Amino acid sequence: MDLDSISQEIKSCTKCPLHKGRIQAVPGEGAVSTEILFIGEGPGESEDKEGRPFVGQAGQFLDEMLESINLKREDVYITNVVKCRPPHNRDPLEEEVRVCTSRYLFDQIKNIKPKLIVTLGRHSMQVFFPHFKSVSTSHGKAYKKADQVYLVLYHPAAALYQNSLKETMKDDFKKIPQILEEINQISN
Ligand code: SF4
Structure with missing residues (x-):
């Protein structure tokens, strides 16, 4: 399945109970061909309403950090582990994560x-x-x-609740260009 077909299927998916409480599923968005894929946890209230990932306050902070390394949203792809909002923003359950990632996230990674x-x-x-x-x-x-390289970061929402994490997140984010350069050197 290509990325568009995956997104279409997500929008009408009923494979786990999370579909019951959603307004809209949030497949993800960004550049189909990109070096960087960001994966958050699940849609929140604003994302559920708009059908787009990271559009609330945490999304604004993510945009700010992208700008700090001269990137825009359109340069990367952004998605979540689960594509539908868990009720009251609770943590996604293990089974919900298993179903959604095995059906969608891993295919998105294969495409991108x-x-x-x-x-x-x-x-x-x-x-x-x-x-x-x-x-x-x-x-x-x-x-x-x-053969896949990963960088582990805090969720941007964590920095909104705990101000001291903001600088940590910004410092971690600034490592992205260097890591990419190293990956490119090894693969050339
Ligand atoms: S969370 Fe994933 S598996 Fe569950 S209904 Fe939404 S798209 Fe389907």
Whole structure:
């Protein structure tokens, strides 16, 4: 399935109970051909209303950080682990994550073939590194697994609740160009 077909299928998906409470599913958006894929946890209230990822306050902070490394949303692809909003913004359940990632996220990755996957928050990190316990001990470092490079970051919403994380997130974000350069040097 190509990226458009995946997005279409997500919009009418009923494969897990999260479809019951959603206004709109949020497949993801951005450049089809990009070096960087950002993966958050799940849509929040604003995203559920608009059908687009990271459009609330956390999204504004993400945009700000993208600008700090001379990137715009249109230069990258942004999606979430689960594509429908969990009720009252609760954590997605293990089974919801399993169903949604196996049906959609892994296919999105296959289509985009990013050089770097940036995980935003614990749920996103644990899709790829289930044994990592906490973002606080894993963030800001690049990891390689089966030829794919990952950078673990806090979820931008965490910085909104805990102001001291803002500078940490900004510092971690600034590592992205250097990591990409290293990936490009190795692959050339
Ligand atoms: S969260 Fe994913 S699997 Fe569940 S209904 Fe939405 S798109 Fe389908």
